[in-house]
Amino acid sequence: MTDTPTAADAIAAQAASHPEIRPFWQAAAEGRFVLAFCTACGKPHWYPRAICPLCGHGGIEWRPASGRGTIYSVSVLRRANPPYALAYVTLEEGPTMMTNIVDCDLDELAIGQPVKVALRRQSTGLTVPMFTPQ
């Protein structure tokens, strides 16, 4: 990944400052990967929001997640400079999230591969949950 911030990065960072989701990004900045669990149905969802999208309950709890998952799909963006890996990772806790796979051989990535979270601070100041092969 390049460190040059783009307009898109800046808007993402601005969006992440919203109070509804600030606990997630605050935890990430402190080196913790948390998930929003519904206090009624007990399930975690992604992307996090204050109302559970699975049961409609209006209460969530931010709980530490294992940070482990498997690659559900991955595509290396070959035209980017430098190329980088866009992926969906299915977390051990259940939901699948969009992310990047970093610190890896881009040509060795495979669906089903175990990965672990790698929190990365971007030049915008936002710390983002990426993943790396376990």
Place this chain on the structure above:
Amino acid sequence: MTLKGKAYIAGAYEHPTRHAPDKSTALLHAESALGALADAGLSLSDVDGYFCAADAPGANPLWMADYLNLRLRWLDGTDAGGCSYLTHVAHATAAIAAGHCDVALVTLAGRPRSEGVSIGVNPRAAAPDRPDEPWETAFRPNIAGVYGLFARRHMLQYGTTAEQMAWVKVSASRHAQHNANAFLPKVVTVEDVLNSPVIADGIHRLDCCVITDGGGALVLVKPEIARSLSRPLVRVIGTGETVWTQDGGYGDITRTGAEVSGPAAFAEAGVTPADIQYASIYDNFTIMVLMQLEGLGFCAPGAAGRFAAEGNLIAGSGRLPWNTDGGGLCNNHPANRGGMTKVIEAVRQLRGEAHPAVQVPGCGLALACGPGRVLGSGHGHATVILERE
């Protein structure tokens, strides 16, 4: 209440330009509107319902209504991304059926080529108030990369191959050679597709649609008006629409909203996939065509790759003549939104006005469908079924 037969498509027009550096987006909308009205034998003063989506200047019907000086009883600015215009066919039919308007105008236009929108390469920022924004844009998901994720998962889950995907492009190019306005009229082979540069793993350059300026418009009217005009009678007999959400992180990216919009449209029309003589299927990427063929029920899950590779999409020899204008892959993808051109080519087929080399003989029943926004992060999908009366 069923909408079957409650409205007719009396006018359809595809703007011939593919590059319009000297025209405003409003002018492209207006030229498309006038083209469709002339096609129907109507004028701006006949229009009392107007439908557009976020590509319209101001992302709201008010501004184009003022530009065109329309006298309206009904307006609808529903935006569901690229399938908006398929949705508008359904909404206009409903409005006409309810008596809210008699002559509905639907327009699309845009100039991404002139504006240098590198949609396939650079991630697009949305807006800081969009709830999904920080959870996606932070990972720089350009559109080709996202479709690469769908393609690679489909390949793993079903054994779909790059060669099978390439056949979708080959089929579109065989049709585009007969379209004088097609942006890419050259016939390509499977090898050409596979030898084109990999944009993102799972997606070659020739798996991607074109980026073109341009526009299109439709005119829908109530049955009495349709019968008073000197145009072939093409009526709306089935519609379906949905939003297929990201499902809190528990979705399946090999499946699309075609599973909802398709059956709804077939049920309303009272027909089955086997009855369809011509299909316009939104082809922003080759993999998307395969996934919709499966979602609509033309093929079993995982079977569309083989279906395409057997030549079944090619007009004249295949079982399901498809995108006979060359589609978004070869002809036109105005405003990065393919839903409009899908309806227009279906109307040409039903009127017998497609190019003779690709015209389905006696075409009486056609389907048009497409997604809007991006799969995986929540997408719209709409299907319409049209019949020659």
